[in-house]
Amino acid sequence: MHSHIQQLFDIAAKPSRKVIGLMSGTSLDGLDVALCELCGDGLDTGIRLLQFTTVDYAADYKQRVKAVFSKRDVDLQAVTLLNPWIGIEHGRMINQCLEQWQLKAADVDIIASHGQTIFHCPKRQHNIAEYGNATLQIGDGDHLAVTTGITTISDFRQKHIAAGGEGAPLAVYGDYLLFSSRDENRIMLNIGGIANFTWLPQTLDAEAVFSSDIGPGNTMMDAFIQKHYPGKYFDKDSSLAKAGSVSEPLLNALKQDGFFALNFPKTTGPEVFNLGYLAKAQQQSGTEQLSHADIMATLNRFSADMIISAIQQTTAKLDNFVIYASGGGIHNPLLMSQIQQALPDVSIKTTADLGINPDAKEAVLFAVLANECLVGGKQKFSNAREGIPGVTMGKISFAD
Ligand SMILES: Nc1ncnc2c1ncn2[C@@H]1O[C@H](COP(=O)(O)OP(=O)(O)OP(=O)(O)O)[C@@H](O)[C@H]1O
Ligand SMILES: CC(=O)N[C@H]1[C@@H]2OC[C@@H](O2)[C@@H](O)[C@@H]1O[C@H](C)C(=O)O
Numbered sequence: 001m002h003s004h005i006q007q008l009f010d011i012a013a014k015p016s017r018k019v020i021g022l023m024s025g026t027s028l029d030g031l032d033v034a035l036c037e038l039c040g041d042g043l044d045t046g047i048r049l050l051q052f053t054t055v056d057y058a059a060d061y062k063q064r065v066k067a068v069f070s071k072r073d074v075d076l077q078a079v080t081l082l083n084p085w086i087g088i089e090h091g092r093m094i095n096q097c098l099e100q101w102q103l104k105a106a107d108v109d110i111i112a113s114h115g116q117t118i119f120h121c122p123k124r125q126h127n128i129a130e131y132g133n134a135t136l137q138i139g140d141g142d143h144l145a146v147t148t149g150i151t152t153i154s155d156f157r158q159k160h161i162a163a164g165g166e167g168a169p170l171a172v173y174g175d176y177l178l179f180s181s182r183d184e185n186r187i188m189l190n191i192g193g194i195a196n197f198t199w200l201p202q203t204l205d206a207e208a209v210f211s212s213d214i215g216p217g218n219t220m221m222d223a224f225i226q227k228h229y230p231g232k233y234f235d236k237d238s239s240l241a242k243a244g245s246v247s248e249p250l251l252n253a254l255k256q257d258g259f260f261a262l263n264f265p266k267t268t269g270p271e272v273f274n275l276g277y278l279a280k281a282q283q284q285s286g287t288e289q290l291s292h293a294d295i296m297a298t299l300n301r302f303s304a305d306m307i308i309s310a311i312q313q314t315t316a317k318l319d320n321f322v323i324y325a326s327g328g329g330i331h332n333p334l335l336m337s338q339i340q341q342a343l344p345d346v347s348i349k350t351t352a353d354l355g356i357n358p359d360a361k362e363a364v365l366f367a368v369l370a371n372e373c374l375v376g377g378k379q380k381f382s383n384a385r386e387g388i389p390g391v392t393m394g395k396i397s398f399a400d
Contacts, residue, residue, distance in 0.1 A: 018107060021036055024190045025193055026117060028062050028400040029056065033094060035103075042081055068118050070271045071116050116138055122267050125268070169211045175198040184203060191326070193217055215310075220299050233236075254281045256284075257272070312343075323347070327359075
């Protein structure tokens with residue numbers, strides 16, 4: 001038996017595993033690094049978040065990735081060069097974190113790397129007959145493993161698509177295994193660049209679980225700030241949005257896209273929800289002359305309204321459910337207050353109330369997926385009807 005197979009066997013046989021979960025999202029703010037200790041598997045997964053940090057991306061890193069991000073026409077050489085380069089850069093960031101945490105590579109069993117999505121293209125978005133769902137994450141796992149000396153599991157979304165899904169949201173697996181409760185129905189609402197949610201019935205009936213993207217979370221607001229206020233990356237504390245007024249004509253135009261007519265589950269990205277989408281809606285509604293504050297107020301309300309309607313649509317006949325929010329959007333006070341005002345009888349908490357730092361949640365979910373890849377599979381959790389294949393995900397890269 002190759003020592004690599006023995007290594008996997010030994011890790012799987014341990015009473016607990018130290019896994020570094022990584023998430024780099026569509027907001028491109030930084031690399032989320034979550035050092036977790038996991039035991040068990042499936043619904044018996046136990047997890048402790050030992051360390052968490054977001055390693056901010058330097059301006060140079062952001063520029064390099066943005067040059068090939070969510071665009072149809074890009075420099076293929078740049079993509080080819082970035083794939084190993086991001087793997088090495090992420091590896092260097094992990095090595096810095098281990099040094100800060102006074103840990104060595106040998107103290108970590110596995111890295112679970114999401115990589116960086118540069119294009120997401122479900123069939124219902126491209127509508128090209130010969131092709132199915134597709135998505136592309138770069139930041140090669142082999143380069144990450146060699147740079148850190150740690151066995152790495154990466155590229156999770158391809159198996160999801162190979163087994164019939166759209167490659168996202170993957171949060172549903174970790175949400176179901178970590179946050180299902182027999183005491184209450186739960187909605188796990190993640191507000192990142194794109195907003196997505198998972199419905200967790202208190203029956204724990206896997207057939208009733210589903211997860212879907214909703215539409216833009218922060219991505220259009222961020223893109224507007226980054227275009228018009230160089231050096232700024234987002235509307236901190238909603239200050240610009242609070243200074244403006246919502247334009248109803250623009251808001252109505254923003255809500256017209258065919259994506260919102262699709263049934264759940266569905267997925268999307270900045271390929272659809274971007275400044276071109278905003279410009280088109282402004283042209284259709286004759287609102288090109290709006291102030292920046294009014295545009296930001298309207299984009300904020302747009303994200304809030306789509307989140308609210310997704311929740312109302314899902315829980316129409318239910319009253320006893322609790323929302324647990326996560327992702328950077330929870331730090332947007334106007335966004336969160338609008339959601340709460342529209343759902344006055346609903347308790348809106350964060351995953352901190354469930355013991356998981358809301359900023360770390362997505363990175364933690366990839367650690368759970370890696371744990372399932374190594375020791376899971378017994379807990380058959382799938383829901384083909386809702387686009388949730390019952391498969392393990394991830395490609396394994398050895399450090400030598
Ligand atoms: N104080 C704040 N005020 C307003 N918005 C904030 C604040 N702090 C963070 N954000 C928002 O959160 C975003 C980062 O959130 P997060 O890291 O969840 O995004 P992401 O993980 O890249 O997205 P995705 O989940 O789509 O991959 C920022 O770009 C910003 O829009
Ligand atoms: C293709 C891709 O990277 N999608 C992301 C994006 O960011 C939020 C939302 O859209 C979600 O569907 C997904 O990430 C999270 C981690 C997921 O897969 O659950």
